[in-house]
Amino acid sequence: MDLIRRSQVGDEQAFAALFHQYKNLVYKTAYLMLGDADEAEDVLQEVFVQVYKSLNAYDPEKGAFTTWLYRITVNNCLNWRRKQRLPFLSLDEAHPSLVSRLPPPEGRMEEGAVWQAVRGLSEKLRAVVILRYYWELSYAEIAQILDIPLGTVKSRLNLALRTLRKELEAGEATAKTRLSQQEV
């Protein structure tokens, strides 16, 4: 709290310390949201420029600093693609023909499948999944960060987890089929 108060009155050293204390929170959230290290780096910059400019608007009585920071981060990620005005297509999604037909090593397969499933979620669902299952925040905290009712957090997580389950099960079925075809 002291760092925040000192940063609010223009203490640059305090702001530097604030950055280093919270950079991982912002970066990791952005990385999981966007799936790209360079973009996460850019979001980190945008978020802290915004924090710097609007730190005086942060009111500790209205909520924890981290809540405010998560909100800025998630909003930046949600707006990121729109701001970049670039269609987002990963190589795998854009050109299925370029994906190796051979199954990747087991660890990579697990990583690829879950990552693809998470990336396949809508941004809103992905945000609740990351806040809950990576940061382990409570539903109430998530509701505050995203400024949505508690019931909406519940329904989004319910939908997200069911979607992930469906995608992962479908992926496993496909992998099994591929393996059995190769065995033949």
Added chain:
Amino acid sequence: MNCREVQERLVAYLDDEVTPSERALIRAHLAECDFCRKELAALSATRNRVSQFLQMKAAQAAPSPQAWSRLQARLSKKAPRKLWPQRLAPSVWHKMTTKGGEILMKHKFALATVATLVLAICVVAFVPPVQAQVGELLWQWFHIKLPGGRFEVAISSPVGFTPLQPTYLPDGILYALSGAKGERGVLRQAYGGEEWFVEIVQNRALPDKPLPAGREVSINGERGVLVTGLKGKFEFAPPIRHVIVETEGTPPPEAPARLRLPTYTYDDGKRLVWYAGDVRIEMLSNLPEEEMLKVAESLVPAEAGEGEPPFQPPLDLPSGGEEKVIETEGGRIIIREGPIESNP
């Protein structure tokens, strides 16, 4: 609960985000429903798999070592943020008394420094007391509105002129000082940042004193003289008897002795002198010439307060080696009799 109602709540149930009564109802349903039990197991497996994956994925992710320097470079291009957010500001009135008279100052903001000192406001008052003559003090008081902050000054006698105040100051102001001295009314203000200072003295005591020799300049159409190449040392601390220091949080016990008010050593100082009516204005600064002229041209009469100044009861000022410590919302105020040591 039926299957549909349980299915809607299964993820929240897994996350331990249902009410105790919901939990009991879900448990009762699960004990009897094979389908919902299987659903729960499948969702639990997915949840664990996703959670483990996210932990693993994020563990490898870290911002680049250049992230901070990149941010610094960007921020230096942005317009500076205003200091002194009003809602953080402590609102404290101080009454300073000296042998000569009284002056009151209210500061409503915290002036930040990069070190531990947040605020150092020094006041000196040699305004002749009128209390003895009229039975009660007469007050003139003014709002001083600086870029980003404000304070009020009240002077305990009819000084007879309105203080001028700058509406422009360079970025990074850290210190503000205001005081009155002289039997015929001299008002002194000083503002300072890490590297720069500007002192503004308004003086009615010297209505006929000629301007010094120097280069002629125009300040809002008035003839002024600029003297450059001055060498010297400007101490922010005035020769005062009392000082109020407010620090952020509780300072260490030795803080008063280690009080660091800035001293600026300059070898290209400038003095700018001109008259506004019968008030002689002298500015001393180590700012570049154009910045100094900009401050000079930004001077406007301070807004007069109406009615009685809203001060608190006077403080009992300590004398001798005593100190008075007052805890306030914004920090601790230490008052002790001067002279103070600047930059010991």
